[in-house]
Amino acid sequence: xxxxxxxxxxxxxxxxxxxxxxxxxxxxxxxxxxxxxxxxxxxxxxxxxxxxxxxxxxxxxxxxxxxxxxxxxxxxxxxxxxxxxxxxxxxxxxxxxxxxxxxxxxxxxxxxxx
Amino acid sequence: xxxxxxxxxxxxxxxxxxxxxxxxxxxxxxxxxxxxxxxxxxxxxxxxxxxxxxxxxxxxxxxxxxxxxxxxxxxxxxxxxxxxxxxxxxxxxxxxxxxxxxxxxxxxxxxxxxxxxxxxxxxxxxxxxxxxxxxxxxxxxxxxxxxxxxxxxxxxxxxxxxxxxxxxxxxxxxxxxxxxxxxxxxxxxxxxxxxxxxxxxxxxxxxxxxxxxxxxxxxxxxxxxxxxxxxxxxxxxxxxxxxxxxxxxxxxxxxxxxxxxxxxxxxxxxxxxxxxxxxxxxx
Numbered sequence: 001x002x003x004x005x006x007x008x009x010x011x012x013x014x015x016x017x018x019x020x021x022x023x024x025x026x027x028x029x030x031x032x033x034x035x036x037x038x039x040x041x042x043x044x045x046x047x048x049x050x051x052x053x054x055x056x057x058x059x060x061x062x063x064x065x066x067x068x069x070x071x072x073x074x075x076x077x078x079x080x081x082x083x084x085x086x087x088x089x090x091x092x093x094x095x096x097x098x099x100x101x102x103x104x105x106x107x108x109x110x111x112x113x114x
Numbered sequence: 115x116x117x118x119x120x121x122x123x124x125x126x127x128x129x130x131x132x133x134x135x136x137x138x139x140x141x142x143x144x145x146x147x148x149x150x151x152x153x154x155x156x157x158x159x160x161x162x163x164x165x166x167x168x169x170x171x172x173x174x175x176x177x178x179x180x181x182x183x184x185x186x187x188x189x190x191x192x193x194x195x196x197x198x199x200x201x202x203x204x205x206x207x208x209x210x211x212x213x214x215x216x217x218x219x220x221x222x223x224x225x226x227x228x229x230x231x232x233x234x235x236x237x238x239x240x241x242x243x244x245x246x247x248x249x250x251x252x253x254x255x256x257x258x259x260x261x262x263x264x265x266x267x268x269x270x271x272x273x274x275x276x277x278x279x280x281x282x283x284x285x286x287x288x289x290x291x292x293x294x295x296x297x298x299x300x301x302x303x304x305x306x307x308x309x310x311x312x313x314x315x316x317x318x319x320x321x322x323x324x325x326x327x328x329x330x331x332x333x334x335x336x337x338x339x340x341x342x343x344x345x346x347x348x349x350x351x352x353x354x355x356x357x358x359x360x361x362x363x364x365x366x367x368x369x370x371x372x373x374x375x376x377x378x379x380x381x382x383x384x385x386x387x388x389x390x391x392x393x394x395x396x397x
Binding site: 024082085086097100103 | 177178239362375379
């Protein structure tokens with residue numbers, strides 16, 4: 001089931017899961033067909049993404065898979081030097097480092113193409 | 115408390131005090147007899163504060179479904195306690211507005227602090243913690259001790275930066291080595307000097323080593339983790355060359371899951387520019 005940001009939603013799409021706000025309060029239940037009003041409400045509540053029924057993702061995000069390896073290599077060097085003093089092998093440190101490398105690689109590739 | 119630190123904060127007459135408008139707001143909010151209208155009147159007398167309050171009420175931080183146009187509505191949306199905290203954030207920023215930027219870029223410093231506050235609040239919301247605004251405040255002020263150090267001990271600060279670079283270490287290690295105390299302890303002392311709640315001092319004073327906190331360890335762990343995440347992602351810049359140490363014990367204590375991180379970071383990204391605009395945008 002594709003995950004979409006509210007700005008990428010279109011009327012007629014159907015929610016594949018309940019949508020809650022950050023306080024855990026349910027805004028819309030699974031199975032609701034979206035009209036403009038519902039999409040507006042999702043945007044107003046600042047929902048980051050919702051699960052939509054169906055099996056294809058209509059909008060392609062910039063994915064790390066599309067980034068040239070040289071940018072990923074360079075990003076890994078930059079981030080690793082900032083993480084130099086980290087001794088912890090906790091999975092959370094590895095996760096933050098990996099996300100940081102991805103973000104840096106995307107920025108480098110945007111700058112490289114510009 | 116280290117005797118030099120005590121002398122620096124409590125026996126000096128150069129430590130800045132909080133702006134008068136903050137004191138008025140604090141008194142009014144804590145006075146059970148005052149009404150929203152009373153507080154609105156104080157806010158309306160301060161143009162910059164009024165503008166910030168309206169921007170905050172209309173920002174992604176609250177995600178309120180319709181436009182908030184009046185000060186009284188904004189106070190209702192935000193809540194009085196939270197408004198008091200927000201007024202403290204802007205007051206602290208105003209106090210340090212005129213520090214020369216020899217040591218680091220002041221805007222980048224506050225951007226980093228805002229990111230840490232947002233991140234801590236988002237993690238708290240993921241853990242279903244109520245009153246999550248206190249985390250924003252703690253994150254926003256977690257490095258405020260650095261600013262006092264720059265202001266009061268500029269020569270020593272140059273030495274600290276040089277030592278940290280030369281020895282490839284964290285600035286707080288260089289601070290402890292040269293001064294006997296670090297910016298986190300300095301920040302807690304400053305907040306005590308300003309008569310702010312001791313729980314806030316605990317958040318700021320122990321964020322580097324949360325398991326040493328005497329109370330609210332769970333709260334402190336979130337500031338520690340938020341600082342680690344925002345330094346790790348290099349959102350804003352507070353003059354650190356290296357990502358700070360990470361306490362696995364603190365992580366295990368707070369109950370977050372590694373799988374919570376991507377959603378938290380995405381939410382941080384979504385709110386970040388908007389909230390920076392609230393506090394750093396030109397009135």
